[in-house]
Amino acid sequence: MSTKVYAGTAVTVDDDGFFADPQQWHEEMAPQIARESGVDSLTPQHWQVVTFMRHEYAEKGTGPSVRALSKTSGVSIKELYQLFPKGPAKLAAKIAGIPKPRGCI
Amino acid sequence: MTSDVVTANGKIEKVSIIVSKGSLEGVYPALIMANGARAEGIEANLFFTFFGLDAIHKARHEHIKLATVGNPGLHLATWAGGLPGVSSVMTHYMAHKMGQLDIPSIPEFIEMIADTGAGLYACQASVDLFGLTRDDFIDQVKDVITVGEFYDLAAGGQIIFT
Numbered sequence: 438m439s440t441k442v443y444a445g446t447a448v449t450v451d452d453d454g455f456f457a458d459p460q461q462w463h464e465e466m467a468p469q470i471a472r473e474s475g476v477d478s479l480t481p482q483h484w485q486v487v488t489f490m491r492h493e494y495a496e497k498g499t500g501p502s503v504r505a506l507s508k509t510s511g512v513s514i515k516e517l518y519q520l521f522p523k524g525p526a527k528l529a530a531k532i533a534g535i536p537k538p539r540g541c542i
Numbered sequence: 543m544t545s546d547v548v549t550a551n552g553k554i555e556k557v558s559i560i561v562s563k564g565s566l567e568g569v570y571p572a573l574i575m576a577n578g579a580r581a582e583g584i585e586a587n588l589f590f591t592f593f594g595l596d597a598i599h600k601a602r603h604e605h606i607k608l609a610t611v612g613n614p615g616l617h618l619a620t621w622a623g624g625l626p627g628v629s630s631v632m633t634h635y636m637a638h639k640m641g642q643l644d645i646p647s648i649p650e651f652i653e654m655i656a657d658t659g660a661g662l663y664a665c666q667a668s669v670d671l672f673g674l675t676r677d678d679f680i681d682q683v684k685d686v687i688t689v690g691e692f693y694d695l696a697a698g699g700q701i702i703f704t
Contacts, residue, residue: 503581504644504654514657522659523583541574542645 443469448534455530455537459494462534470532475523479532483520486512490526490533500530500538556585556699558692563704564593564602565609566633566648572704573597573651580658585699588655589692591665595672598662598679603649608633649680656682661695663687 438457441450443466449457454473456462467487471479479487489510493501500506503526507514517525526538557579561572572588579586596602610616610623610632622628637647646654656662664679664686676686687695 503577503658504646514654518580518657518659524581526581527583541578542643 451536453531453537456534457536459491459533459535462491466534467532470534471528474521474528474531476521476528476532480520482512482516483529483532486510486517486520486525486529487533490529490535494530494533494535500526500533500535502526502538502540502542504542505540554579554584554700556696557702558587558589558696558699559702559704560589560591561594561597561704562592564596564606566606566636567608567613567615568704569594569597569606569648570645570651572702573648573655575702575704576660577651577655577658580655580660586655586658586660587663587695588660589663589665589687589695591668592671595664595668595674595679597648598652598664598683599674600678600680603652603680604647606633606648608636652680653682663692663695665689665692 438449438451440447441454442448444463446461446463446466448461448466451457468479471483476483486506489506490500493509501509503514503517506512506526506529507517521528530536530538557575559572559576561569563569576586576588590598596606607629610618610629611620613623616623616632652662662683664683666686666688669675669686676683
C-alpha cells in the first residue's frame with residue numbers, strides 16, 4: 438500500500454495503483470489516473486465505461502471482467518480495447534477507483 | 543545475449559501461444575491464456591498447428607470434443623471412455639458446466655480473442671499436411687505462416703506451447 442495524491446487529495450492505493458478504498462475516489466481524479474495508465478484523455482465513451490465500472494462495483498462488490506463488461510455495458514470487446522488498449526477491465530477499474538477485477542475469462 | 547522478454551518492471555509484455563491439440567482440454571487453456579494476456583494489456587498471438595487447427599476450422603471448431611480415451615484425469619475406465627457417444631456426452635456435460643460459469647464456447651471465445659486484438663495464425667506445414675486452404679479457416683485468421691515467420695512474430699516475447 439502507498440499514498441498518492443490525485444486532484445489535491447491523498448488516497449491509498451495498492452502496489453499496482455488500484456484504490457484500496459473506492460470511497461476515496463472522486464470524478465476529478467479520473468483524468469490524472471487515466472494519464473498515468475496511458476489513456477491521454479477521457480472521452481464520453483471512456484466515461485461511459487468508467488461510470489459503469491463504478492456502478493457494477495457498487496452493485497456486486499467487484500468489477501467485471503472484460504467479457505462481462507462487454508456483455509452488460511453493451512460496449513463491444515473491440516471498442517473496449519480501442520478505448521483502453523492496455524486492458525479494458527483493468528484500466529477502467531483503476532481509473533474508476535475500484536479494486537482490480539479478478540477472474541480468468 | 544540480450545533479453546527484452548520482460549521489461550524493467552518485471553512484467554511480461556508479449557506472448558505467442560502455440561495450440562497443437564484438437565481436444566477440448568487441449569484448446570481451452572491456450573484460449574484462456576491468450577484472452578487473459580490481452581486483458582492484462584499483454585500483446586498476444588495464437589499459432590494453430592497440427593490438430594490445433596480444428597479450433598479455427600470453419601466446419602470443425604463447433605465440434606471440438608473432450609478426449610475420453612487416454613485421459614486419466616477423467617477418472618473413467620478406459621474401456622468406458624471408448625464406448626460410442628461417451629465423448630459427445632462428456633463434452634456436452636463440460637459445455638454445460640462451462641456455460642454456468644459464463645465461459646464462452648470455442649467459436650465464440652476465438653472470435654472474442656480476435657476482437658481483443660490478438661493475432662490468429664495457422665501453421666503452413668500442418669495446412670499442407672492436412673490438405674487445407676485459407677478458405678477452410680474462419681475469417682479471423684490473419685494468415686497461414688511458416689515456422690520461421692512464427693519466430694519472427696514471436697520475437698521479443700515468451701513462447702508457450704500447449
